[in-house]
Amino acid sequence: MRFFLGIRGAVGAVVSLLLLVAFLPANAQTSFSTQTQLPRPLLRDLALRLDTTRYTLSQNTITVQGEPNLYFYYQKEDETAELQIYPTVFQADKPLRLVRSADFQLVDSVTAVDNSYYRAKIRFKELTGARFLQLTFTQASDTASKSLRTQSVSLLPITRTTVELRVNDPDLYIGEEKVFELRSNNPINVRTAPEWTRGQDIDYRITQEKGQLRLHVLPNSLGSRVLTARPQTERPFLTDNNRRLSYALPPLRQEFNVKASRLRFLNVDKKEVTIDENARRRGVEIILDNGRSFELKRTYRVEEQEEAGGALIAEIFTRQYLTNDRVLCWVRVYNTHRLTDSYLYIKENDQPKYITNFTIAPQTAIKTVSVRHRGSDWSTNTSVSPGETVDVRLEGESLARARFHFEDVQVIPSDSSIRTDAAAVYRIQVPITIDKRRITIYNGGQPTGQSLAVREFQRPHPLDFVSVTFGESPRPVTRLNGPVLYARTISDVVFSFNTAGIDSDKQLYGKQYLSFDIRTQNAKGELIEMRTVDNIVVCPDESSVRAAFYQDKQCQVGNISLNNLLSARKTYALDDWSTIIVTVRHNQAQYQEPGFTQKLELVLQRRVKFDIDISFPGGLLTKYKGESSFTSFGGISLATLAQLSFYHPTKINKLRPYKVGAGFVALNAFNLSQDGNVGRDLGIVVLGSVYPTRSDAKLTFPLYLGGGYLMNKRAPFFLFGPGIGIRL
Numbered sequence: 001m002r003f004f005l006g007i008r009g010a011v012g013a014v015v016s017l018l019l020l021v022a023f024l025p026a027n028a029q030t031s032f033s034t035q036t037q038l039p040r041p042l043l044r045d046l047a048l049r050l051d052t053t054r055y056t057l058s059q060n061t062i063t064v065q066g067e068p069n070l071y072f073y074y075q076k077e078d079e080t081a082e083l084q085i086y087p088t089v090f091q092a093d094k095p096l097r098l099v100r101s102a103d104f105q106l107v108d109s110v111t112a113v114d115n116s117y118y119r120a121k122i123r124f125k126e127l128t129g130a131r132f133l134q135l136t137f138t139q140a141s142d143t144a145s146k147s148l149r150t151q152s153v154s155l156l157p158i159t160r161t162t163v164e165l166r167v168n169d170p171d172l173y174i175g176e177e178k179v180f181e182l183r184s185n186n187p188i189n190v191r192t193a194p195e196w197t198r199g200q201d202i203d204y205r206i207t208q209e210k211g212q213l214r215l216h217v218l219p220n221s222l223g224s225r226v227l228t229a230r231p232q233t234e235r236p237f238l239t240d241n242n243r244r245l246s247y248a249l250p251p252l253r254q255e256f257n258v259k260a261s262r263l264r265f266l267n268v269d270k271k272e273v274t275i276d277e278n279a280r281r282r283g284v285e286i287i288l289d290n291g292r293s294f295e296l297k298r299t300y301r302v303e304e305q306e307e308a309g310g311a312l313i314a315e316i317f318t319r320q321y322l323t324n325d326r327v328l329c330w331v332r333v334y335n336t337h338r339l340t341d342s343y344l345y346i347k348e349n350d351q352p353k354y355i356t357n358f359t360i361a362p363q364t365a366i367k368t369v370s371v372r373h374r375g376s377d378w379s380t381n382t383s384v385s386p387g388e389t390v391d392v393r394l395e396g397e398s399l400a401r402a403r404f405h406f407e408d409v410q411v412i413p414s415d416s417s418i419r420t421d422a423a424a425v426y427r428i429q430v431p432i433t434i435d436k437r438r439i440t441i442y443n444g445g446q447p448t449g450q451s452l453a454v455r456e457f458q459r460p461h462p463l464d465f466v467s468v469t470f471g472e473s474p475r476p477v478t479r480l481n482g483p484v485l486y487a488r489t490i491s492d493v494v495f496s497f498n499t500a501g502i503d504s505d506k507q508l509y510g511k512q513y514l515s516f517d518i519r520t521q522n523a524k525g526e527l528i529e530m531r532t533v534d535n536i537v538v539c540p541d542e543s544s545v546r547a548a549f550y551q552d553k554q555c556q557v558g559n560i561s562l563n564n565l566l567s568a569r570k571t572y573a574l575d576d577w578s579t580i581i582v583t584v585r586h587n588q589a590q591y592q593e594p595g596f597t598q599k600l601e602l603v604l605q606r607r608v609k610f611d612i613d614i615s616f617p618g619g620l621l622t623k624y625k626g627e628s629s630f631t632s633f634g635g636i637s638l639a640t641l642a643q644l645s646f647y648h649p650t651k652i653n654k655l656r657p658y659k660v661g662a663g664f665v666a667l668n669a670f671n672l673s674q675d676g677n678v679g680r681d682l683g684i685v686v687l688g689s690v691y692p693t694r695s696d697a698k699l700t701f702p703l704y705l706g707g708g709y710l711m712n713k714r715a716p717f718f719l720f721g722p723g724i725g726i727r728l
Contacts, residue, residue, distance in 0.1 A: 042087060042096075042150070046083070046085055046135070047086075050079055050081050055071065060072065064245065067154055077126050084118075084119055085110070085137065096138075102125070103130045104125060128159075135152065156245075158237050158238060159186060162185050163182055165254055190249075191247075201220055201227075202227040202256060204218070221258060222260050227256060228251050233247050266291055268287070268358050273286075281332070282330075286329050288329050289325075294327055296320060300318070300348055302345065303344070308347075308350040313333070314333045317329060317330040317332070361398045364443055366394050371392055385454070385455055387432035393423060394424045400419050400421045406440075408434060411426050438452065439451055439452040460596055463598045464477075465538070469496070470486060470494070471486070484600070486604060502538070513535065520578065539551075539555035579604075580603075584597070603652055605647070606647055608645065611642075613642075621720045623717060623718045639666075641664075661687055681711065684711070685706050687704050687705065701722050705720050
C-alpha cells in the first residue's frame with residue numbers, strides 16, 4: 001500500500017512538471033522579446049563623396065571580421081571627403097553630431113540641409129597608417145533621460161597599388177646579395193619585410209629606403225632559377241567584382257641565371273665582430289660553414305684580396321665539427337673591414353680556399369667632441385651654459401651602433417641629426433637648473449671618457465645696470481651721452497650697480513667683468529691724474545635662477561667712490577671747468593664676443609667769472625656833468641677793473657663777448673706833456689666792455705661804456721671809447 005502511494009505521488013509530480021514546461025515557453029518568449037527589442041538605428045544611410053565618386057552605406061558595404069564596413073578608394077593620404085548623413089527620423093530640435101577623432105579633421109561642421117539630411121566635410125589624416133577608422137554620430141535621446149543615442153560606422157579605405165620589377169642584368173652568383181629597384185605608384189602602401197625568406201632557390205626580402213622600394217635577392221641554387229616574389233599591401237583592394245578583400249599583389253616573377261663563384265662562400269653566424277684586446281689575443285667564437293677541406297686545430301689566414309701578399313685582416317682557428325655540418329672556430333681580428341668593401345678570402349699557404357664576409361668594426365671610441373651654439377660655427381670648446389640649446393658632434397669610430405646618453409640633459413629630435421660610423425650629431429637642451437659642472441657622455445650606460453663642461457653664461461650685458469650719482473639721484477650711465485655740465489661743487493662721484501637688472505627669466509648673462517678708466521684734467525685739457533681700476537666683478541643677485549652658482553668672493557659689494565681712488569686732487573677740490581672722464585667698459589679678455597663701452601664726461605661748469613683786469617683805453621670820449629658835449633679824444637689811459645665775465649650756458653669754458661666791472665681809470669695817464677690842459681685825472685668808474693669773440697687773439701681792442709666820479713674835478717662823468725687789451 002505504501003509502495004502504491006509512492007508511485008502515485010511520483011506520477012503526480014511528473015505531470016505537474018510537464019504542465020509547467022508547457023506553459024513556460026510562451027511566457028519566456030514574451031519576456032525575451034520584450035527585453036531584446038533593438039533600438040531604432042540612428043542613420044538610414046550615409047554617403048561619402050570624394051571628388052566625383054560617391055560611396056553609400058547601403059551600396060558600398062563589405063563585411064570584415066563579421067562587421068560591415070563602408071569602403072572607399074583613396075589616392076592621397078589626406079583626402080577630403082563630403083559626408084551626407086541621412087537620419088532615420090529627422091528631428092530639427094535634436095541635431096545630429098559627429099564625434100571628433102584623431103584620424104580626421106572636421107573642416108565644415110555638421111549642417112542640416114532642407115530638413116531632410118545633414119552635410120559635413122572632413123579631411124582624413126594618414127589613411128594608409130590609420131587603423132580602426134570609424135565615424136561616430138550622436139543624437140539626444142527621445143526619452144526623458146539625458147543619455148545620447150550613438151551609432152558608429154566603420155570605414156575601410158582601400159587603394160589600388162601596382163609594383164613592377166625590371167631587371168637589366170639577370171646574372172646572380174651564389175652567396176652574393178643583389179639589390180633591384182621596385183617601381184610602384186604607391187610605395188608607402190607596400191609592406192616591407194626586413195627578414196629573408198627561407199628555403200627557396202632565391203631568397204628575397206623587400207625594404208624601403210627614402211621612399212624607394214628595393215628588392216634584395218640572395219641565390220642558393222645554381223642554374224636557371226625563377227624568383228617569385230609575393231609583395232603584400234598595408235591597405236587592401238577589392239577583387240572578384242568588389243566582393244573580396246585582398247592584400248596580396250600580383251606575384252613578381254623573374255628568371256635569373258645563377259652562377260657558381262670560383263670559391264665557395266662560407267656563411268658565418270656573426271655578421272659583426274668588434275676589435276678589442278680580447279678579440280686580438282684570445283679571439284671571438286664563431287660558427288662557420290664546413291669547408292669540406294678544413295683541418296681541425298689549424299689556423300687559416302684571412303685577407304681582403306685573392307692574390308698573395310694581402311694585408312692580414314684576421315685569423316680563423318678551427319676547433320671542432322658540429323652536427324649541422326658546420327665548424328666551431330675562433331677568429332682573431334687585426335684590421336677593420338666592412339661588408340661593402342670586398343669579400344674576405346680564407347687562405348691556406350697563401351692559396352685562397354674559400355670566401356666569406358662579415359664586418360670587423362673597431363671598438364666605439366670618441367676622438368673629438370665639437371659644440372655649435374645658436375648662430376655660431378662648430379668649435380672644439382665643449383663648454384655649454386644652463387638653459388642653452390646646442391648641437392653636439394661626436395667624431396670617432398663605430399659610432400653608428402653606439403647608444404649615447406648625455407647625463408641630466410634632454411636630447412631633442414632634429415632634422416639635422418646625423419648617425420654614421422664616423423660622426424654623430426645630437427641636439428641637446430641643458431636644463432636651466434642643472435647643478436653639475438660636467439655633463440658626462442655615456443655609451444650603453446658606460447662612461448666614454450668624454451664630457452661637456454657646464455659654464456655659467458658669461459655674456460656682456462648692456463651697461464644700463466651701472467648707475468652714477470654726483471650730487472643728484474642715481475642715473476644709468478647709458479643715459480649720460482656727451483659732456484654733462486654741472487654748475488655746483490661735486491662732492492664725490494659714486495658708481496652703483498643694479499644687480500637685479502642683469503639676469504632675467506629668459507635671458508642669462510652671468511657675471512659682469514668691468515674696468516674703470518678715470519682721468520681728471522684742468523680747464524686747459526692738461527692731465528691732472530689718471531687711474532685704471534680692473535677686475536670689477538658684478539654678480540646677479542638672488543632673483544636670478546643661477547644665483548647660487550654665482551657666489552664668489554670677488555663679487556663687488558657696495559658702491560665705488562671716485563674720491564677713494566683719486567689721490568692728487570679730490571673732486572671737490574677741482575678748479576672751474578675741470579673735467580672728470582670715466583670710461584666704463586667690459587673686460588674683453590673675459591668674453592668671447594665684443595663687450596660694451598660707456599664714457600662719462602663730467603664738466604665743472606661756472607656761470608660767472610670774477611677777475612682783476614688791467615687795460616689801456618685810448619681815445620676815450622668823456623662828458624662831464626654840466627657840459628653840453630663830449631670832449632675831444634683823450635690819450636692812452638690806464639684802467640684797473642674788478643670785472644665779472646659771463647660764460648655761455650651751453651658751451652664749455654666759452655665766455656660771452658661782454659663784461660661788467662668797477663674800478664679806477666687814470667685818464668691820460670701816459671700823456672707826459674707839461675701842458676696844464678692835458679686833463680689828467682683819476683676816476684672811480686663802473687664800466688661795461690665788449691670784447692672780440694676770438695679766444696686765441698693776444699692783442700684785442702675792446703669797447704668801453706660807463707661812467708664814474710673824477711677825484712680832481714670832483715664831478716661825475718661819462719665815457720665811451722676803445723681800448724687796448726693784451727693777453728699773455
